[in-house]
Amino acid sequence: MFSSLSLKVIIFGFIFTFFSSFGQSFFLGLFNSSIRDALSITHGQFGSIYASATLLSSFLLIWVGKKIDDINIFRFAFYVTLLLSFSCFLFSKISSIAFLFIAVFLMRFSGQGLMSHTATTTITRYFTKSRGKALSAGWFGLSTAEFILPVFIVYLLSVTVWQNIWIFISILTLITLPLISFFLIKNLNFDSREQKNLDNFEEKKIKQWKRVEVLKDYRFYIICLNMLAMPWIATGVFVYQSFITESKEWGSFVIAQSFMVYSILSVMTLLGSGFLIDKFTSRKLLVFMNIPLLLSMLVLAYFDSSMTAFLFLGLIGISNGLANVLGSSTWAEIYGVKYIGSIKALTTALMVFSTAFGTALFGILIDLGFSVEQISLISGIYILVSIILLLLVKNKLTPSYF
Secondary structure, three states, rough: OOHHHHHHHHHHHHHHHHHHHHHOHHHHHHHHHHHHHHHHOHHHHHHHHHHHHHHHHHHHHHHHHHHHHHHHHHEEEEEEHHHHHHHHHHHOOOHHHHHHHHHHHHHHHHHHHHHHHHHHHHHHHHHOOOHHHHHHHHHHHHHHHHHHHHHHHHHHHHOOHHHHHHHHHHHHHHHHHHHHHHHOOOOOOOOOOOOOHHHHHHHEOOOOOOOOHHHOHHHHHHHHHHOOOHHHHHHHHHHHHHHHHHHOOOOOHHHHHHHHHHHHHHHHHHHHHHHHHHOHHHHHHHHHOOOHHHHHHHHHOOOOOOOHHOOOOOHHHHHHHHHHHHHHHHHHHHHHOOOOOHHHHHHHHHHHHHHHHHHHHHHHHOOOOOOOHEEEEEEEEHHHHHHHHHHHHHHHHOOOOO
């Protein structure tokens, strides 16, 4: 189904999204308790530091991320790899609040931000007719990490100190990613496409929006309200998973085990959504993206059994699978691919910003005495409002043609 070069691009995306997990909230949240104990800080203090560092990384990403439109992708990927390796090593040396801020900033910027941005922008730009399936396969890397790493890290934390884990990750990144990038995308250029024939004639007629034009389009903001629901709510859940576990009395391994269900359903949704997007377009699927997320908030609000943890995270996994693919393909469908790096730098930065917002909001609400159930209902209200707004404009989510 895919050519040799197409497969290389997909494998590259898979590996880079897998390694982006080291800067993702679900992974960093696994070290929440260890870091708070080492620095003697509260949930709210950790959340504020995490949020402010994430916020700074989102601002920087707007500028750095657009450079992918100007620099050879292999060079760009190499620079990102070096930064991620350095960030992981620095994370192992956290010894103060100031150091924590710097380390989290670098991990969020290089891991969650640039690694995922590099992978998805490369796939989105290269693929045309099979963009949905290709993005699904690429995002499968992160889902694989979400399936494997939580239980594995919880085990490692029981046999070694958390600093050693980060040193190992740093070395692994530095050794493997440059070689992988060299063999997979060394010869990829800005004009490389899945196919170059008359089948792409329709795409060539689509108006290619610049970022400044996108910022003037009201549809962009309504779509963003929906796109950003998953990042900020899921980040709050992941970062404060220990608070949820303690509040619900689920036991230390329940959330880690539930991540397997989250990952499995995320993968199943990824695989299915890729085919659906290529057949029906992202614009028609967008309205369904956050419905499972809304249901997950209701489950968390109204049920306490440890078995509901699997349903709760499973529903988040379904929305995550949809969001990962729709988050890249929707922009390409509406605004074209010529300036997709610049546009995705902005949307990725907004996504990172939303995770900062979620971390800060959850931390503040927890310190103010809000229960898990109350926080879930607040999140649910946001999701519902954003879905209603999207329904009002769903028939206007069409690309402009010359």
